[in-house]
Amino acid sequence: xxxxxxxxLNRKFQEKIDNDIKIEPKDWMPDDxxxxxxxxxxxxxxxxxxxxxxxxxxxxxxxxxxxxxxxxAKVQDEAGHGLYLYSAVxxxxxxxxxxxxxxxxxxxxxSSIFNYPTLTWADMGAxxxxxxxxxxxxxxxxxxxxxxxxxxxxxxVCKEESFHQRQGFEIMMKLAAGTPEQKAMAQDAxxxxxxxxxxxxxxxxxxxxxxxxxxxxKIKRHTNDELRQQMVDITVPQAEMIxxxxxxxxxxxxxxxxxxEYGEIDWDxxxxxxxxxxxxxxxxxxxxxxxxxxxxxxxxxxxxxxEKRRARxxxxxx
Amino acid sequence: MTNNxxxxxxxxxxxxxxxxxxxxxxxxxxxxxxxIENARxxxxxxxxxxxxxxxxxxxxxxxxxxxxxxxxxxxxxxxYRHPTFYDVPDGIEHM
Numbered sequence: 504x505x506x507x508x509x510x511x512l513n514r515k516f517q518e519k520i521d522n523d524i525k526i527e528p529k530d531w532m533p534d535d536x537x538x539x540x541x542x543x544x545x546x547x548x549x550x551x552x553x554x555x556x557x558x559x560x561x562x563x564x565x566x567x568x569x570x571x572x573x574x575x576a577k578v579q580d581e582a583g584h585g586l587y588l589y590s591a592v593x594x595x596x597x598x599x600x601x602x603x604x605x606x607x608x609x610x611x612x613x614s615s616i617f618n619y620p621t622l623t624w625a626d627m628g629a630x631x632x633x634x635x636x637x638x639x640x641x642x643x644x645x646x647x648x649x650x651x652x653x654x655x656x657x658x659x660v661c662k663e664e665s666f667h668q669r670q671g672f673e674i675m676m677k678l679a680a681g682t683p684e685q686k687a688m689a690q691d692a693x694x695x696x697x698x699x700x701x702x703x704x705x706x707x708x709x710x711x712x713x714x715x716x717x718x719x720x721k722i723k724r725h726t727n728d729e730l731r732q733q734m735v736d737i738t739v740p741q742a743e744m745i746x747x748x749x750x751x752x753x754x755x756x757x758x759x760x761x762x763x764e765y766g767e768i769d770w771d772x773x774x775x776x777x778x779x780x781x782x783x784x785x786x787x788x789x790x791x792x793x794x795x796x797x798x799x800x801x802x803x804x805x806x807x808x809x810e811k812r813r814a815r816x817x818x819x820x821x
Numbered sequence: 822m823t824n825n826x827x828x829x830x831x832x833x834x835x836x837x838x839x840x841x842x843x844x845x846x847x848x849x850x851x852x853x854x855x856x857i858e859n860a861r862x863x864x865x866x867x868x869x870x871x872x873x874x875x876x877x878x879x880x881x882x883x884x885x886x887x888x889x890x891x892x893x894x895x896x897x898x899x900x901y902r903h904p905t906f907y908d909v910p911d912g913i914e915h916m
Contacts, residue, residue: 583862
């Protein structure tokens with residue numbers, strides 16, 4: 504094997520990144536790049552899996568069979584997305600079970616949006632429309648991320664995600680065109696999810712400590728504020744179309760910039776939820792821990808059964 | 822059993838007749854039967870495949886990217902294996 508010094512390895516690595524050559528699992532990479540990806544991809548995976556909880560909450564109470572089948576398929580997709588991402592994390596040498604234990608111990612985070620409760624059926628609409636909408640905005644640029652397995656997982660996720668947003672918007676559209684009570688329910692869901700959805704893009708650029716390095720490594724392609732602005736610009740006309748009001752008195756169109764100006768985000772609330780003091784943080788982690796503990800005997804039994812089959816087959820063969 | 826985790830499997834999918842199986846990702850499963858069933862749920866929810874291969878990841882042996890230069894050197898030095906290496910005069914057709 505050729506000997507390289509660390510500066511030479513770093514230079515060659517950055518050269519690949521600058522030339523848009525993807526980094527693959529067995530390639531040399533700086534430790535910080537690896538750790539950043541392990542953190543980001545595992546937290547992304549956790550978000551997909553924890554994200555099943557607020558929606559799973561409504562599967563048995565969907566208003567009709569069509570809605571129920573759709574919601575079930577959507578929640579199943581989220582499980583799939585979590586699995587694509589956990590496999591991507593494993594390519595970096597991280598242990599899957601350890602990353603899950605880090606979630607349960609509170610060491611690893613997940614998207615704070617899932618710490619808000621889903622109180623009414625309209626929340627299934629708001630979550631699909633706004634939360635999946637924001638997720639798409641974040642994930643589309645990740646399809647061009649410099650790390651091959653993450654980029655490939657994102658391509659699959661993005662293909663599946665657009666149905667999620669459409670089914671959510673359809674729920675909102677139907678409710679907004681329904682009885683006054685149904686419309687009020689849709690408006691209430693929008694009121695509660697609008698600001699948390701904007702917070703999904705993370706702190707303002709000036710406060711975001713990882714952004715610059717992640718952009719240099721082409722893990723991230725746009726800053727938090729750029730993506731947030733894009734979300735506002737795209738979503739405001741959609742709300743207008745279905746007759747709902749964005750809960751922001753400062754919202755106004757700026758002719759000059761061609762963008763909407765929006766009000767100040769409550770960053771205290773954001774940090775409180777990140778630190779674990781949101782309405783559902785404890786419920787979410789308790790539910791994940793319980794699922795892992797309750798499933799332990801199943802995982803052990805499956806391993807024991809596989810072992811027995813292997814032994815039986817070996818005996819037959821000899 | 823001390824290890825509660827299931828082994829890792831690499832998943833290959835044939836998307837339609839006439840195409841080869843292509844690596845799509847990996848997953849965890851207790852045995853090959855469960856790996857195929859899980860691969861169906863994880864990687865073919867939208868009819869992406871008509872045939873699935875699973876291979877225990879422990880059985881995959883890979884070349885080392887650090888040795889790429891020497892590994893592929895025999896091909897790099899033999900440009901005469903490509904048709905563009907040869908001059909074909911104007912007027913010669915079907916070659």
